[in-house]
Amino acid sequence: MRGxxxxxxxxxxxxPAGTTxxxxxxxxxxxxxxxxxxxxxxxxxLRATAEQAPALRTPEDLVGGLAALVAARTGGEGRxxxxxxYACVLESVRDPELRDxxxxxxxPGRDAVRTFLAARGVxxxxxxxxxxxxxxxxLVLDRVVAGEEAVGGGTEQIEGLVAAALRP
Numbered sequence: 001m002r003g004x005x006x007x008x009x010x011x012x013x014x015x016p017a018g019t020t021x022x023x024x025x026x027x028x029x030x031x032x033x034x035x036x037x038x039x040x041x042x043x044x045x046l047r048a049t050a051e052q053a054p055a056l057r058t059p060e061d062l063v064g065g066l067a068a069l070v071a072a073r074t075g076g077e078g079r080x081x082x083x084x085x086y087a088c089v090l091e092s093v094r095d096p097e098l099r100d101x102x103x104x105x106x107x108p109g110r111d112a113v114r115t116f117l118a119a120r121g122v123x124x125x126x127x128x129x130x131x132x133x134x135x136x137x138x139l140v141l142d143r144v145v146a147g148e149e150a151v152g153g154g155t156e157q158i159e160g161l162v163a164a165a166l167r168p
Contacts, residue, residue, distance in 0.1 A: 007020075035088045053065055
């Protein structure tokens with residue numbers, strides 16, 4: 001987070017010095033814009049993934065979808081974005097505006113998981129969905145911090161998480 005400065009953003013974007021500060025006058029404004037953009041990119045990615053994925057019919061389908069998400073968030077550009085997201089989450093501890101922006105959003109992927117769990121008669125599918133996705137997010141964080149890409153998307157761990165979510 002120390003590296004997030006107007007000057008650094010100008011340099012990374014190949015813009016003349018002072019351009020970023022003309023749009024985002026304070027560091028707080030710059031950080032808020034960054035967080036909004038990260039959330040926008042994440043939501044677009046989740047919508048696109050859900051639109052392209054087949055309907056979840058079996059636990060194996062759910063495991064495969066979640067493993068693909070973990071792999072996307074721990075490798076390449078997804079890893080860089082995950083690192084930025086987690087740094088912003090830590091900043092949000094002291095900034096209520098950032099925290100409000102980072103609140104988990106409804107999206108087709110989340111809806112698909114909730115619908116899948118509800119169809120299997122899981123008690124409180126909303127809570128189970130949130131718990132399952134929080135655990136998957138924790139797996140992503142663990143892999144990103146360790147500097148590891150998710151080989152196989154963490155399938156074995158995700159199988160355990162899905163089995164736990166499906167328990168009566």
